[in-house]
Amino acid sequence: MTTPLDGCKVGYGRPPLKTRWKKGQSGNPRKKPKRQESALDIIDRLLLSPTELTLNGEHVTVSNLQAVLLQLQQKELSGSARASRILLKYREFASRTAERRLEVVFVDNEYTRALSNLAPREGHHG
Numbered sequence: 001m002t003t004p005l006d007g008c009k010v011g012y013g014r015p016p017l018k019t020r021w022k023k024g025q026s027g028n029p030r031k032k033p034k035r036q037e038s039a040l041d042i043i044d045r046l047l048l049s050p051t052e053l054t055l056n057g058e059h060v061t062v063s064n065l066q067a068v069l070l071q072l073q074q075k076e077l078s079g080s081a082r083a084s085r086i087l088l089k090y091r092e093f094a095s096r097t098a099e100r101r102l103e104v105v106f107v108d109n110e111y112t113r114a115l116s117n118l119a120p121r122e123g124h125h126g
Contacts, residue, residue, distance in 0.1 A: 010016050021027060037045075047065040054060075055070075062070070069090070075083035106112065 008014070008017060047068075048063050050061050051064050051067050052059055052061050053067055053070070069087075072083045072087050072090075076087055
């Protein structure tokens, strides 16, 4: 094996200095290009970014979406029909897209009483 002029050993796991990657150089210079941000991603990012408001003389930080909704609510309360229509559309949209919740209702009947009698009682070791 030959020794380079700089005196470093060359071998397995030690390539010659002139062929090593330079500091900050990527091993994959033609890497996959970044995905373009979709319009929905841009809207989400903008609406969820924080903004500072003064509510009742107090400085609060809320999302831009909350700030818009608060302004619409104020305009609706002052009699703006347009703001009222926009808020109504938002409420309809929110109710359609809200997560569905499962509600469990226990019915007291002969069947459920029989099941409860079969269930082990707390503190009772059978």
